[in-house]
Amino acid sequence: MQSPISALSRRDFLKLASYGILGLSLPDFSQDFHTQPFYSDLQGRVIDKSLWMYEEPSSKSKPVEMYWRDLIIPLTGAAISEDEEAYNRVWYEVDDGKGYVYSGSVQPVDALLNDPVSEVLPSGLLGEISVPFTDAHEEPDSDSEVAHRLYYETVHWITESVIGADGQTWYRLLDDKWELYYYIPGKHMRLIPEKELAPLSPDVPETEKLIEVKLPQQLVLAYESSRLVFAARAATGSQYRSGRWTTPTGQFITFYKRPTRHMAAGDIASNGFDLPGVPWVLYITKSGISFHGTYWHNDYGRPRSHGCINLTPQAAKWLYRWTVPSVKPGKPFAYEYFGTTVRVFG
Numbered sequence: 001m002q003s004p005i006s007a008l009s010r011r012d013f014l015k016l017a018s019y020g021i022l023g024l025s026l027p028d029f030s031q032d033f034h035t036q037p038f039y040s041d042l043q044g045r046v047i048d049k050s051l052w053m054y055e056e057p058s059s060k061s062k063p064v065e066m067y068w069r070d071l072i073i074p075l076t077g078a079a080i081s082e083d084e085e086a087y088n089r090v091w092y093e094v095d096d097g098k099g100y101v102y103s104g105s106v107q108p109v110d111a112l113l114n115d116p117v118s119e120v121l122p123s124g125l126l127g128e129i130s131v132p133f134t135d136a137h138e139e140p141d142s143d144s145e146v147a148h149r150l151y152y153e154t155v156h157w158i159t160e161s162v163i164g165a166d167g168q169t170w171y172r173l174l175d176d177k178w179e180l181y182y183y184i185p186g187k188h189m190r191l192i193p194e195k196e197l198a199p200l201s202p203d204v205p206e207t208e209k210l211i212e213v214k215l216p217q218q219l220v221l222a223y224e225s226s227r228l229v230f231a232a233r234a235a236t237g238s239q240y241r242s243g244r245w246t247t248p249t250g251q252f253i254t255f256y257k258r259p260t261r262h263m264a265a266g267d268i269a270s271n272g273f274d275l276p277g278v279p280w281v282l283y284i285t286k287s288g289i290s291f292h293g294t295y296w297h298n299d300y301g302r303p304r305s306h307g308c309i310n311l312t313p314q315a316a317k318w319l320y321r322w323t324v325p326s327v328k329p330g331k332p333f334a335y336e337y338f339g340t341t342v343r344v345f346g
Contacts, residue, residue, distance in 0.1 A: 042075040044092060044106040045132045045152065047297055051106070053099035057081045057091030064099040070149075072132050073101070075108060087218070087301035104299030107132075109152040116169035116186025118161055123330035125158040126197075126259055127171065127189040129277070134189075136173065136182040136276075140164030147175075147182040151295045153313040154277030155260040157332065161186065175276065176332065177262035194329045197259070200322040201229075206340060211254075211319070213309060213344040215247060218301050220291070220309065222322065230322070232315035233300035237307040245306040249346040252284035253339030254291075254323045258332065261292075265306075273306065280316035282323060284342050292316050 046067045055062045057079040067073060077093030079100060090103040112130040133151045137144045140162050150156070159181065160172040169186040201209070201224060208225040215236055222230035237247035258281045264274040279293035293313030297304065300312070311319070320327075323340035327333060 042108050043111065043132065044073050044075045044094075044101070045109045046071045046073065046101075046105065047107050048105045051101055053094055053101050055099055057100040058083065059102070067101070070133060072109070072111075073106070075106070078103070088299060104297060107152060107295060107298050112190065113187045114190050116161060116171065116189075117191065118169065120158055120161050120171075121330065124174070126192045127156055127158050128192055128279070129154050129156070129184075129188060130190040131188045134184050136184050138182055140170035140172070140183040142166065147180070148276045150184065150277055153279060153293065154295055155192070155279040155293075156189070156277050157260065158189070158191075175262055176260065177264060177276075197321060197327075197329070199324075199326050200318070206324055206338075209322070209340050211323070211340060211342045213247070213342065215249070215303075215344065215346050218303070220311065220315070220319075222319065230315075230318060232311055235294070235297070235300050235302060235304045235310040237305055238303035247303075247305070247307050247309060247344060248285065248289060249344045252342040252344065254282045254284060254319075254342060255325070255337065255339040256283035256333065256335045257281065257320060257323070257325060257327050258283075259320070259327060263292075279313050280320040282316075282319060284339075291319055 046069055049069050051067045052063045053065045053067065055064055058081050074095050075092045076096045079091050079093060081089045081091055083089060088104050091100040092103050092106055094101055109132040110130065111132060114130060129150050129152055131152065133149050135146045136148045136150050138147055141164055143165070157174040157176065158171045159174050162170050162172060162183070164170040164183070170183045171186045171189055172181050172183055174181060204224045210223045212221045212223070213219070213234065213236070214221070218234050218236060220232050220234045221228060237245045259279065261278050261281045262276045263278045275296060282291040284290060289307050291309045291311060293316035294310040295313065297310070300310070304310070325334040325336040325339060
């Protein structure tokens, strides 16, 4: 398949950038970002240790109030900053104009409660956290030790449904890195139906599918027969105090895929990480470089990862469904000697 790089005109790129500011996929290029409705019922979870709200969508304006990590705030609008040099110009309006917060430090969330199931298949069920966050306990009891805090849109394997000390249904979740189990209230997890993970564009030959990652622009593009069908802003490998973490360039394939993975490495106090439930993982190297959904930042358009290609959970899920190999329902992963072609350009 011939590379479609040259087919991406400056006009196309600028239009992609105007959408990609939010890290969103682009199913319809005919619509303009600035005319899109903002979902007025959205809430936001503060991701950073602290976050200032400003009078205007600019850190140069007057600070109004400081927020702390995991505080949930109402998002009532969005604004574009006047800084044309910024890689991310999107700010969220808070509480009907009370002020503005930088979008890269806020995870848009919802709070959807569910009716838990009483039985779980032996192969397990795949579920997604549907509230801003929930604490996972070592026992089905809110007074027991907390193992992890699990965040909105993280994905986990449910292995059992049990009645907890409070008389409510709890789900036992598998920690797929340490082979441990912990429990969360069942109402905090949405079951993911099989149809929601059905392959996308299965009629398109795999030889006609191609993913391009453009590191200078921090863009991920997907093509079907040289036709652009998807684009999203990304966050790739960066420089940290403990070393430089690069995203390798070259040609790869999506040979290994998982709907969820507990990723952990290094000293958390020194740029290490411990991230349960990372969703929609597509590995392209045996060393662990992958595309995956991200919930610990919402800041796309600049390098800031340990080498992986960070995407919004929605964007990563789209690629997960569109690429091969397909992960069969009830299976924890697919590992093959083939996959969708990925080209990473420096």
